[in-house]
Amino acid sequence: MGRSPCCDKVGLKKGPWTPEEDQKLLAYIEENGHGSWRALPSKAGLERCGKSCRLRWTNYLRPDIKRGKFSLQEEQTIIQLHALLGNRWSSIATHLPKRTDNEIKNYWNTHLKKKLTKLGIDPVTHKSKNESIFSDGHSKSAANLSHMAQWESARLEAEARLVKESKIHTKHSLQHQLGIINSVFPSQSSSSASSSSNQVLHIKPDTIPSGSLDAMKAWLKSNEGNNGSDLESPTSSLSFCEKGIVKDEGEKEWKGYENSTNLEEYKDGMENSMAFPSTMHHELTMITWGSSDDNAHVSVADEAGFTNLLLNSSNSGDRSLSPESGGECNTCYGSGGEFCEDNKNYWNDILNLVNSSPSDSSVF
DNA sequence: AACGACGCCAACCGCTACTTT
DNA sequence: CAAAGTAGCGGTTGGCGTCGT
Incomplete structure (x- = not known):
């Protein structure tokens, strides 16, 4: 070597x-x-x-590079993804079209790290340095981060393999895969496959055929006892969506936290990204395709592995993948049976993030 | 005006993972 | 299967510009 x-x-x-x-x-x-x-x-x-x-x-020279100031949206995305992925700059960069990993890394080191530090947030763990701030249950979600990162790491490896596998497939394969989706979700996909705009398939769980990605299945299976929706990683003993994590709050745009010193807003953003495992981000990406104005998006649905995942991912759960349903999941009912209002926020955040991301990313 | 401190970022370095032989 | 070759990634550095004294 x-x-x-x-x-x-x-x-x-x-x-x-x-x-x-x-x-x-x-x-x-x-x-x-x-x-x-x-x-x-x-x-x-x-x-x-x-x-x-x-x-x-x-x-520097690549024609598809955007230079200049980072937008708030980009900052938000970087912070959220960093909380999830850590210093995986190249992975983060795949979700920021036209930005390079080097640029993002530099921006993180010179700007964002300082901003978070100023807000009393550890830029490495994304936890408040004042633990008491999160003592109302938020610390648990923060504590999940490192665990999620480990899980994410394992998942990324699996996805990398899938991507590799998928690259073997030809355009014919793409048509074949789309054909499968069309046959499985005729009403949902009929326009999507030919549409030039981003589309989200609204998949009803009972229409999803079975299949396999071992780790995913194991994970989902391990959650069957919890109505198949308590989204834990296989090795975790913590719930990702619990009463203490998701706050009852109205829909909220990510604010310029650097201006506001509003820790709550930062926390809200992070909670929305932490409250669910990233696999759900993945599911969303897989069912999103089309092209945005400045990106020639190729559907991830053409990736055989991803398609398999798509077809399998919700196999054992009752989770609806429809954002319009508020992304309801059973997990989001507290012990008292109350519904987690923040689901909508979560779905909106993630959809925004994913929809603005290149669909050939191997991360989600 | 001169100098030092500091911030930014392009580029380098070294490592790892992947591919080829 | 092992070794060599290659690409890519993340950490670090050095040079330049700006700001403060």
Whole structure:
């Protein structure tokens, strides 16, 4: 397992790129594609190592890169995803179209970390430094984070495999998969598959055929005793949606927490992202396709593995995937039988997040 | 005006995971 | 199956610009 020696070679230029070098790299890639990065510098007439060329391209020269100030929405997304995924910048970047992992990482380190710290929030754990703030049950949800991260990590590995598997499939496969969905959800998908706008399938649990992703099944199975909806990871003993976590509050836009020093707003945002396992985000992504204005979205439904997941994910649960139903799940009834009002907020948040994300992400 | 401190960010470094031989 | 090669990721650094004294 050797490390690439290219950067150790003497005589290769380092440091900032000149406009001439940029031009050479850009021209070469536009004409030939990057192909092998290792071989690219000599072919393009650059005295750089391939690694340096790749970095320059992916972080700066790529045409689909947006530069400049991060919007509040982007900040929110970064914080939420960071709470969930930790320092997985590339994964986070897949949900921020046109932003690079490097840029997000820099922005986190130079801006967001400080803002959270200012608010008394540990940017690593996303917990309030003053534990008492969360002592009304919120600490539990915060404590779930590290556990969720572990679970997420395992899940990401599984998804990576699925993505790989799916890439083998051809366009024919895509049509085949869409055909399956059309046959399974004729009314829901008839327009979606051909629509150019983002669409969300409203899947009724009783229409979903069975299938398998072992870990997912195991997880779902482990929850059958709880009406199949108590969304825990296989190793967790904690409930993700409990009375203490979800607050009874009206629908709320994410506010510019950096301006308000309003810890509650930050907490609300985090709670909405923490109260459910990310697998549910995944389910949503899988049933969302189309293209946004500036993104040529390819449906994740064309990914065979994802499709299988889609077809299986809700197999054992009574959960409706319809956001219009408020995303109701049995979990969200407290011990007294009261309904968790915040479900709607949760679904809206996640839908917003997911709908604005590139659908080929391997994260959700 | 000069200097130091600080912030930002592009680029590098080293590691890991994946692929190829 | 092991070794070598390669790409990608995340942490870190260094240079430049800005601000304060």
